[in-house]
Amino acid sequence: MTTVLVLNSGSSSLKYQLVDPASGEALAGGIVERIGEAGGRVKHEAKGNEVVRDLPVPDHGEALRIVMGLFDEVGPSLAEAGIAAVGHRVVHGGEVFSAPTLIDDDVVAGVRDLIPLAPLHNPANVTGIEVARELLHVPHVAVFDTAFFTTLPKAASTYALDRKVAAEHGVRRYGFHGTSHQFVSSAVAEHPAVLAKLAAEGRGPETLRQVVLHLGNGASASAVLGGAPVDTSMGLTPLEGLVMGTRSGDLDPGIIFHLVRGGMSGDEVDTLLNKRSGLLGMSGVGDMRELRKLVESGDGDARLALDVYLHRLRKYVGAYAAVLGGIDVLTFTAGVGENDHRIRSGVVRGLKFLGLTIDPAANETRSDEARVISVRKPAEPHPLVAPPSLVEPVETPAQTPLVMVVPTNEELAIARQSAALTASG
Numbered sequence: 001m002t003t004v005l006v007l008n009s010g011s012s013s014l015k016y017q018l019v020d021p022a023s024g025e026a027l028a029g030g031i032v033e034r035i036g037e038a039g040g041r042v043k044h045e046a047k048g049n050e051v052v053r054d055l056p057v058p059d060h061g062e063a064l065r066i067v068m069g070l071f072d073e074v075g076p077s078l079a080e081a082g083i084a085a086v087g088h089r090v091v092h093g094g095e096v097f098s099a100p101t102l103i104d105d106d107v108v109a110g111v112r113d114l115i116p117l118a119p120l121h122n123p124a125n126v127t128g129i130e131v132a133r134e135l136l137h138v139p140h141v142a143v144f145d146t147a148f149f150t151t152l153p154k155a156a157s158t159y160a161l162d163r164k165v166a167a168e169h170g171v172r173r174y175g176f177h178g179t180s181h182q183f184v185s186s187a188v189a190e191h192p193a194v195l196a197k198l199a200a201e202g203r204g205p206e207t208l209r210q211v212v213l214h215l216g217n218g219a220s221a222s223a224v225l226g227g228a229p230v231d232t233s234m235g236l237t238p239l240e241g242l243v244m245g246t247r248s249g250d251l252d253p254g255i256i257f258h259l260v261r262g263g264m265s266g267d268e269v270d271t272l273l274n275k276r277s278g279l280l281g282m283s284g285v286g287d288m289r290e291l292r293k294l295v296e297s298g299d300g301d302a303r304l305a306l307d308v309y310l311h312r313l314r315k316y317v318g319a320y321a322a323v324l325g326g327i328d329v330l331t332f333t334a335g336v337g338e339n340d341h342r343i344r345s346g347v348v349r350g351l352k353f354l355g356l357t358i359d360p361a362a363n364e365t366r367s368d369e370a371r372v373i374s375v376r377k378p379a380e381p382h383p384l385v386a387p388p389s390l391v392e393p394v395e396t397p398a399q400t401p402l403v404m405v406v407p408t409n410e411e412l413a414i415a416r417q418s419a420a421l422t423a424s425g
Contacts, residue, residue, distance in 0.1 A: 003027065003081045004415035005136070007064075008089040009128025011120065012036060014063045018071075018081060019415035026411065027076055032063040044070040060124075061131045068135065085139045086132050087418035089179070089410070090125045091238075092118035093144030094170060100147070100417040103129060103140040111142065117170060117236070120274070141418035148182040149175030149222075149229050156231045156323075173240075175232035177214045181222045183413040184212050184333045184406045189227060193372045193402060194329060209324040211317055213347070214408065215337035217245035217286065221313075223320035231323050233316055239273060242316065243309045245286035248277035250312070279305050288336045288343070310343070314350045321354055327401045330356055333408040339366075344373065348403055355401050367405075374403035 002022065008015040017029035028046035040057030043050065044067070051074055057063050071078045088103070094114045101107055108129055115122045133140055149157075157173045159166060166172065188194055189205055198208060206226035214220050219242040223231040233241030233249075243249045251273075259269050272281075280286035282305035283294060294302035321327045330351075332344050341363045348358045357375040365371075 002084045002419065004085050004087050004418045005078070005083055006087045006089070006411045006414045006418075007128055007132055009060060009124045011124045014060060014067065014128065016067055017411040017415075018076065018078075018083075019411055021412070021415040021419040024409070024412050027081070028071065028074075029411070030067070030070070032057055032066060035060060035063050042066055042070070044074055046071075046075050049074065060127045061134075064128075064131050064135055083136070083138050085141050085418040085422045086136050087141050087143055087414040088125065088129050088132070089145065089414060090129075090142045091121035091145045091176065092174065093142075093146045093150075094174070095150065095172075097142065097144045098147050098150040100421045101142045101144075102421060103133070103142050107142060117174075139418075139422045141414075141421050143179060143414045143417050145176045145178050146174045148178030149173075149232050151228060152232065153230055159235075171236055173232065173235040175220070175222070175229070176234040176238045177218065177220045177222075178229075179410045179413050180214050180333065180408040181212050181220070181224070181229065181232070183410065184214070184331055184408050185210050185222070185224045185227065187370055187406050188212075188329050188331050188404060191370055191372075191404070191406075193404075197328065197402060209326055209328045210331060211320045211324070211327055211329075212331045212333065213313065213317070213337055214334045215242075215313075215332060215340075215343065216334035218247070219244045219249075219334075219336070221316045221320065223323050225324055231320060243305075243312045244278045245288075246275050246278045246280045248273045248281070279309065282308065288340055292340075292342070306346075310346045310350075313347045317347065317351055318354070327354055327356070329402045329404055331404045331406050333406050338405055338407050344403070344405070348374075356403055357400065358403060368407055370404065370406040372402050372404050374400065376400075 004019050004021055006017045006019055012035045014032040014035065018027045020027060030042065030044035032040065032042050034040045035057045036059060039054055042053045042055065051070060057066065068078060090111055092114050094117055096110050108126060111122055112126050129140065152173065152175065159171055159173065161171060188210055189208055194208065198205060208226055210224040212222045212224060218238060221233040221242060222229050239247050241249050256269055260266065278286060279291055283291055283302040285291050285294060291302050291306060295306055317330060332338065336343055344363055345358050348356045359373055359375045362373040
């Protein structure tokens, strides 16, 4: 067996998973939380057994040592797991890193140089890499959240700023959740229902127009044409775009100046927009499940928060339909997207003019498999009119677009990319 240990180092947490990239099976995994705080917690799961312990975790080095001890104690044994590589999720690769990269000292320095673009994420990523390289003497691979979006068309990645200022400070739309968007859009393109749709229309996979909604505590949208991204909602940072659990998403930049002139510091505004806004700021709760309970109790603030959330989603789907010249598949993924059927129906309910539909029975059926949840009834053929967009529309009659739910698996994607890179090297 060949395995990959996937590490996701946060500022105060370490998530991990031991993956068999060939079968896709997760052999073990868990999380170390509250690193550096008074009391830490470790959860380790293997073979259906979960171990939870509360203990001090002063730093990431101790966190990884605890994890390695649990593998020895609970299993599976790392010494016998045939680890071919350690795959590290790195949030920001800037314009430097556009593909999975074997880690050496220069790569670590490059990730560190990008800290100004991701001050909340890249420092922890660097720490996790440095500690893991000391303790695990196998190839280490960095897989960047931004890599999938490095090929965005200039019209989509460029902000309307003074070009010299933008170049000096590296200001452009980088996009995030790229590993998830790439994994999901690839899975969609290989799904039998999608292949059948393309075949019925006499089209090739290079014409497939997808909108992918990654909806979790963080949320992002992407427009993908023939496997290549042509737009995405997150920008220079993960703050732009959709309404999220604690992030505001899109807002008028003048709001920042207004708040600063009103007495708030830059750091206070940063904290407000990233940690005290979104669903949490509007309703008092950032978790969609808790928000739903408040809505059902008649809470007006929660109802408004949900309406704003859905309004923003519908707006992005409509915008990306214009960018792509139509939609063949709308896909929901991540925690909320995969599990909340009411969010899915709420988004599609306002988009019937695009031909999008929901089959209530299919939508409400829980499953861990990729599946179609739209009504399977061909629409009347209609010509498509070319919009002023980044791509030309498909000039063929279109069947009804598909709505799908596709579980994301970023750990498996990182494992497979890491294994492929080390095998080729």
